[in-house]
Amino acid sequence: MRDGARKAAVAALALLAIGAIALILMMRPWLAGRSSGLSAMPGQTNGQVPVAASNASTTLLARGAYLARAGNCAGCHTARGGEPYAGGRPIATPFGTVYTSNLTPDPETGLGAWSADDFWHAMHEGRSRDGRALTPAFPYTEFTRITRADADAIHAWLRSLAPVRAPNRPNGLRFPWNQPLMTELWRIVYFRPAAFVPDDARDAAFNRGAYLVEVLGHCGACHTARDSLGGPDGVAFAGGELAELGWYAPSLLSDREAAVGRWTQDETIEWLATGINRHAIAAGPMAAVVTASLQHLQPDDLQSMAVYLNAIALPDSGGPRVQGLGRKIVLPSAGDSMLAAGERLYAKHCAECHGDKGELAAPGYPPLAGNRLFAMNSPVNAIRAVLHGGFAPATPAKPRPFSMPPFGPQLDDREIAAIVSWLRNTWGQRGTRVEARQVNALRPVPVD
Amino acid sequence: MRLVGLAALLLITLPAVALGLSGASASSPAAALVTAAVSVTPPQKGTALSDEPADAPSRRFSACTSCHGPQGRASPEGYLPRIAGKPAGYLYNQLRQFREGRRAVPVMTWMVDRLPDAYLHEMAQYFAEQHPPYPRPQTVTLDAASRERGRLLVTTGDASRSVPACTACHGKALLGVQPAIPGLLGLPQDYLNAQLGAWREGVRNAVAPDCMATIAKRLAPQDIAAITGWLASQPVPAGARAAAALPAAVSAAEMPLECGGLTP
Numbered sequence A: 001m002r003d004g005a006r007k008a009a010v011a012a013l014a015l016l017a018i019g020a021i022a023l024i025l026m027m028r029p030w031l032a033g034r035s036s037g038l039s040a041m042p043g044q045t046n047g048q049v050p051v052a053a054s055n056a057s058t059t060l061l062a063r064g065a066y067l068a069r070a071g072n073c074a075g076c077h078t079a080r081g082g083e084p085y086a087g088g089r090p091i092a093t094p095f096g097t098v099y100t101s102n103l104t105p106d107p108e109t110g111l112g113a114w115s116a117d118d119f120w121h122a123m124h125e126g127r128s129r130d131g132r133a134l135t136p137a138f139p140y141t142e143f144t145r146i147t148r149a150d151a152d153a154i155h156a157w158l159r160s161l162a163p164v165r166a167p168n169r170p171n172g173l174r175f176p177w178n179q180p181l182m183t184e185l186w187r188i189v190y191f192r193p194a195a196f197v198p199d200d201a202r203d204a205a206f207n208r209g210a211y212l213v214e215v216l217g218h219c220g221a222c223h224t225a226r227d228s229l230g231g232p233d234g235v236a237f238a239g240g241e242l243a244e245l246g247w248y249a250p251s252l253l254s255d256r257e258a259a260v261g262r263w264t265q266d267e268t269i270e271w272l273a274t275g276i277n278r279h280a281i282a283a284g285p286m287a288a289v290v291t292a293s294l295q296h297l298q299p300d301d302l303q304s305m306a307v308y309l310n311a312i313a314l315p316d317s318g319g320p321r322v323q324g325l326g327r328k329i330v331l332p333s334a335g336d337s338m339l340a341a342g343e344r345l346y347a348k349h350c351a352e353c354h355g356d357k358g359e360l361a362a363p364g365y366p367p368l369a370g371n372r373l374f375a376m377n378s379p380v381n382a383i384r385a386v387l388h389g390g391f392a393p394a395t396p397a398k399p400r401p402f403s404m405p406p407f408g409p410q411l412d413d414r415e416i417a418a419i420v421s422w423l424r425n426t427w428g429q430r431g432t433r434v435e436a437r438q439v440n441a442l443r444p445v446p447v448d
Numbered sequence B: 001m002r003l004v005g006l007a008a009l010l011l012i013t014l015p016a017v018a019l020g021l022s023g024a025s026a027s028s029p030a031a032a033l034v035t036a037a038v039s040v041t042p043p044q045k046g047t048a049l050s051d052e053p054a055d056a057p058s059r060r061f062s063a064c065t066s067c068h069g070p071q072g073r074a075s076p077e078g079y080l081p082r083i084a085g086k087p088a089g090y091l092y093n094q095l096r097q098f099r100e101g102r103r104a105v106p107v108m109t110w111m112v113d114r115l116p117d118a119y120l121h122e123m124a125q126y127f128a129e130q131h132p133p134y135p136r137p138q139t140v141t142l143d144a145a146s147r148e149r150g151r152l153l154v155t156t157g158d159a160s161r162s163v164p165a166c167t168a169c170h171g172k173a174l175l176g177v178q179p180a181i182p183g184l185l186g187l188p189q190d191y192l193n194a195q196l197g198a199w200r201e202g203v204r205n206a207v208a209p210d211c212m213a214t215i216a217k218r219l220a221p222q223d224i225a226a227i228t229g230w231l232a233s234q235p236v237p238a239g240a241r242a243a244a245a246l247p248a249a250v251s252a253a254e255m256p257l258e259c260g261g262l263t264p
Helices: A002-039 A058-070 A116-125 A148-159 A180-190 A204-216 A265-274 A284-292 A299-312 A337-349 A380-388 A413-423 A436-442 B002-023 B029-038 B062-068 B088-100 B106-112 B117-128 B144-156 B166-170 B189-201 B211-218 B221-232
Strands: A090-093 A096-099 A240-242 A247-249
Touching: A058 A148, A058 A204, A116 A148, A204 A299, A247 A284, A247 A380, A265 A284, A265 A299, A337 A413, A380 A413, A380 A436, A413 A436, B062 B117, B088 B106, B088 B117, B144 B166, B144 B221, B189 B211, B189 B221
Parallel strands: none
Antiparallel strands: A090 A096, A240 A247
C-alpha cells in the first residue's frame, strides 16, 4: 500500500515535471531572443540584412573556406552527386533518418536570409533562425565552442557560394523523436552552450589541436560512445559503435585502437593527411573524413592535431584490454577448431597478397601482422574489411591507392568469422572469437 | 534540472525505443541489391599475383578483378559484365555514374566512392587495354521466332516505334565504338536484361539526354528478351576489337538519338 502510494507520487511528479518543462520550453525562444539581443556586440549585424558576399574580404572568405573544410561541413551537407553544400544527404541515426539542410545562400531554401547572428546561434546554441531547436545529428554539442570569429568567417564564405534552390527535406525521425519537445528535453540533459577555453598549462600547439579535434573536427561525434538516448556516454574519445553505418570509431586513447601514442609525429601527420601510414589505413567514414577534410589542412594544423592526439593517448594502454562493465571475456584456446579453420582459409584466400606470416604489404601500407585492426575489442572494422573490401583513400600525396577484394560474395559468414578470429589470435595478438552472426549482421549494411 | 529532464526523456521514449528495436531489422532495398549484384559471381582464381611487380595494376585493382575476373574477362555464366576491352571512355563514364549515384549498384558506388577522376581514368584505361580471349557464348533458350525477332531488332531496329538498330551506334560488329560506346557481345543475358530493365525503371542513368533510357522505354518486355537472348548467344571472333569510329554516315551529330554520355 505504502509502496503503491510512493509509485503514484513519483508518477505524478514526473508528469508535473514534464508539464513544467514544456511550459519553460514554450517560453524559451522568447528568452533566447532577449538574451541574444543583450549579448550582441557592437558592430555585429544583429537582425540586420547580412553583409553582402562581395563586401567580405578575400582573406575572410579564404579563411571561411578553410574552416568549413576543417569542420567537413560539405561531408554531410552534400548529397551524392549533388551540388556541394546544398544538403539533402541522408544521415542514418538510431532514431530515424535526418536529411541535411541546404547551406547555400538561396533566400527561400538555403541560408540566404540568415545573418551572421543567426548562423552563430545555430553553431553555438543549436537553434535555427526561427528559434527551433536543431536536431543534435548536427553536432552543435561540439560546434558550440567554436569562436565567434570562426563562425563569422564560415558564414561569410557560405554566403559567397552560388545559391542553389534545393528545398530541405523534413527529417524522418520516428515518434517521439520527431517532437520538438523531445529535442528540448534532450538538450536539457545533454547540452549547454559553451566556449572554448585554452588550457594555460599547455602550449599553443596543444590548444590549437584541441580546438581542431574537439570543436571544429567534431571527432567526438563518432569517437565518443553514445548512450541509448544518443547522448555522449563515458570517457570522451574512448571509441564508439556506429551501428547504423556498420562501423566502429576506435578509441583515440588506447594503443590497441586508434591512439597515436606509439607513432612518431610524422607518422601521425602522414596518417591524418593521407589516411595511410605503415601502421594503419583509414576506411569507411574515416576515409571520407581524410579525403574531404583532413587532407586539406595546413601542415601546422595537422601538427597541432598530432600534438593533441599524442597528449590524450593513455600511456602503456597496450596491456590487458579494458572491458565493458562486468563483462567476462573468454579467449579461445590454442586448439580452437575455428582458429584452425581460419588459418587454413587465410592460407587459401589471403596469403597470396598478405604473406604467410602477414608480413607483406604494398609500399607504405601496413602489414597485417601486428595490425591493430585485429587488436581492438570490436571486430566490426576487421569484418567489414574482409566482407566489403574497397580502395584505400586517394589524396594528392597518394593518388593511386591499392584495393582489397570484397570477400562477401565468395566466403560464407562462418568462413569470414573464422579468418577474422584467427587474425585476432595470431602473430602476437589475443582476442575474442568472432561469431558468424556478427558477420551476418554486417552483410546488409548500406555501403553506398 | 538535468535529472528531471532525463527522467522525462526516459519515460517518454521507453515505448518508442522498444518499438524502434522491433522495426530495426528490416533491411533496405539498396542492401538487397548489393547481395544480388555480387553473390552470383563464381570465385575467380588463377591469377598468380605473386609473380606481378608490387606496383602492378593487377595488384592495385584486385578489388575489381576479384568479381570481374582476371583482366576483367568475367565469365559468360555469371551475372557480372566483362569489362576487358570495352572502350575506355565508356568505362570511365560508368565509374563516374557509380560515384555520383546515377547508377544504383551500391557495391560499385562503395568501390569508387571519392576516387579522383584521374584514377578512374587510369582504371578505365587499364581494363580497356586488356584483350583476353572471349569464352564461348552461353546457351540461351529462345524459340526460333524470338531469335529472328531479336536479330531483326538488333540489326534493323523497329521504325514503327522509333527504335534504332543496335548496330547503328554500337558498331556493325556490335563490339562497341571508340571512345565511349560499349560492345554488346560477350555479356551474360541476365546482365543485358538487368541493364535494359534498369533504364526502364530509372535506376541506371547516364548524363542527359539519356538515349538508352529512351530506347529501353520504347521496347516491349518480350522484345528485350529477344534482343538480349540473341546478343548473348553470339560468338565473338578472335582478335575482335571495338571499332575506331562510327561509319562516316553516322557521325556523332547524326546518331539516331542524342546521347549525353558521348559528349566529352
